[in-house]
Amino acid sequence: MIDLRSDTLTTPTSDMRAAMAKAEVGDDVYAEDPTTRRLEERVAELFGHEAALFTPTGSLANVLAVRSLVGVGQEVLCESSAHIARAELGAHGAITGLTMRTWSHHRGQIDLAAIDALFAPDMGSFFVRTTAVSVENTHNFAGGTVLPLTDLQALHAWAVPTRTKIHLDGARLWNAHVATGTPLHEYGAVADVLAVCLSKGLGAPVGSLMVGSADAIAEARIWRKRLGGGMRQTGILAAAGLHALDHHVERLADDHAHARLLAEACGLDPATVDTNIVVLPRTDAGAFVEAAAEAGVRISAVGPRAVRIVTHLDVSRADAKKAASILAKL
Numbered sequence: 573m574i575d576l577r578s579d580t581l582t583t584p585t586s587d588m589r590a591a592m593a594k595a596e597v598g599d600d601v602y603a604e605d606p607t608t609r610r611l612e613e614r615v616a617e618l619f620g621h622e623a624a625l626f627t628p629t630g631s632l633a634n635v636l637a638v639r640s641l642v643g644v645g646q647e648v649l650c651e652s653s654a655h656i657a658r659a660e661l662g663a664h665g666a667i668t669g670l671t672m673r674t675w676s677h678h679r680g681q682i683d684l685a686a687i688d689a690l691f692a693p694d695m696g697s698f699f700v701r702t703t704a705v706s707v708e709n710t711h712n713f714a715g716g717t718v719l720p721l722t723d724l725q726a727l728h729a730w731a732v733p734t735r736t737k738i739h740l741d742g743a744r745l746w747n748a749h750v751a752t753g754t755p756l757h758e759y760g761a762v763a764d765v766l767a768v769c770l771s772k773g774l775g776a777p778v779g780s781l782m783v784g785s786a787d788a789i790a791e792a793r794i795w796r797k798r799l800g801g802g803m804r805q806t807g808i809l810a811a812a813g814l815h816a817l818d819h820h821v822e823r824l825a826d827d828h829a830h831a832r833l834l835a836e837a838c839g840l841d842p843a844t845v846d847t848n849i850v851v852l853p854r855t856d857a858g859a860f861v862e863a864a865a866e867a868g869v870r871i872s873a874v875g876p877r878a879v880r881i882v883t884h885l886d887v888s889r890a891d892a893k894k895a896a897s898i899l900a901k902l
């Protein structure tokens with residue numbers, strides 16, 4: 573069975589397991605886990621920010637990151653199919669007490685005119701105030717699409733005079749970096765706070781990070797504990813992340829090539845596939861997913877009219893070619 577449902581399905585390689593087994597550890601709630609601190613310092617530096625915080629999930633990194641910018645009864649603007657709006661089960665409303673308004677773009681892109689039209693400055697006791705804009709790069713539900721750096725820079729230039737903060741959901745920012753060659757610190761420069769995942773394409777079993785200012789991270793450390801995310805000998809997990817940063821970033825280019833190959837086999841223009849996710853329109857999504865599984869390829873339905881195909885570390889070129897020929901036949 574070739575499993576193309578998600579890049580979260582990867583299991584740690586034997587080299588990664590060896591790195592985990594060797595990790596020097598301590599109690600991270602005491603901030604005494606040396607491997608976790610090393611990972612946090614390294615990731616903060618990669619993005620040109622002061623500090624970072626290891627979290628068990630990307631969803632928690634996003635909740636901590638967005639709440640560092642947006643208070644109770646304030647709002648964050650985001651694209652309508654953003655992960656924070658659709659896939660975090662209302663955590664931002666339930667925990668932070670914020671509201672969201674959205675713009676829509678079929679490729680998950682930044683629409684600065686729409687954002688400007690939605691933007692609500694402080695109007696005292698009359699309207700909800702916009703305090704942040706959240707963007708997602710790459711955009712998951714739009715099909716792994718990349719947000720061009722120039723659009724992020726234009727958003728940042730708009731945000732500074734309006735005193736709006738920017739949250740970047742970079743669960744797959746590594747994929748955008750490899751696909752475009754944009755240095756990570758350039759992405760860091762356009763965001764006040766970021767979240768990145770180690771457990772997607774990078775192949776770590778667990779782990780994400782929030783990245784931001786020293787003050788924001790110090791406060792997030794308190795909120796992480798408050799929400800039950802204070803973990804102890806996390807160096808075992810951080811070691812997997814450090815190993816992934818050393819060995820699994822550049823190879824994302826292979827996943828992107830495999831995704832284009834699969835897209836082409838399914839009759840799509842491979843040029844529309846930016847990274848490792850292919851969204852294929854199918855009016856028979858459920859039946860197509862079943863037929864593919866019977867033929868040896870697992871993919872997932874995203875709603876009744878589309879299926880999603882995701883390439884990752886555990887899918888070799890031979891697997892991708894085999895899956896492509898099976899899907900092409902179907």
Ligand SMILES: *Cc1c(COP(=O)(O)O)cnc(C)c1O
Binds near residue numbers: 712743744
């Ligand atoms: C996967 C993902 C997250 C975080 O997901 P967790 O399962 O909570 O780690 C956040 N944003 C996007 C865009 C994602 O794809």
